[in-house]
Amino acid sequence: MEESPVPVLRVRTGSGFISHLPEHLAMNSRHLLTAVGAGITTFVVVAVLVIKLLGVEFSAIVGVPLGLLAGLVVMIGLAVSFDNLDVNARRAVSVYGTFGLTILVMFATRYVNLGPSRDVLSIPVMVGVGIVAGVVVYVIPLVRE
DSSP states (O other), X not given: OOOOSSOEEEEEETTEEEEEEEGGXXXXXXXXXXXXXXXXXXXXXXXXXXXXXXXXXXXXXXHHHXXXXXXXXXXXXXXXXXXXXXXXXXXXXXXXXXXXXXXXXXXXXXXXTOTTHHHHOOHHHHHHHHHHHHHHHHHHHHHHO
């Protein structure tokens, strides 16, 4: 078997190698969560902005698909290019993604109605907790240094 000039990640199964991915395309869980979180954040921001700016009765019909499209573009873009970002850009993107994941978890908690979550988790509270979670994610690496 010839050696590839590009470092390759091989995924092994019981029957042999099933995937040959260049290392720069291999993604760890942090990259994946950051990309998904950034996509969620972008979806929420774009959808809310379009709905509020249009201000007509059925503006969600336009805002939600545009938000989904923007979120998918951001998620795919980050999934592909996360390794090419410098350290400060990675931190900023991690904060941005953390906000989206935090909002998603709180909406899910509110949806399944765990305890008094509907009363406690209002939109301003969720945004505040998302911002605090983002600040914590930004500060933790600074404290470790």
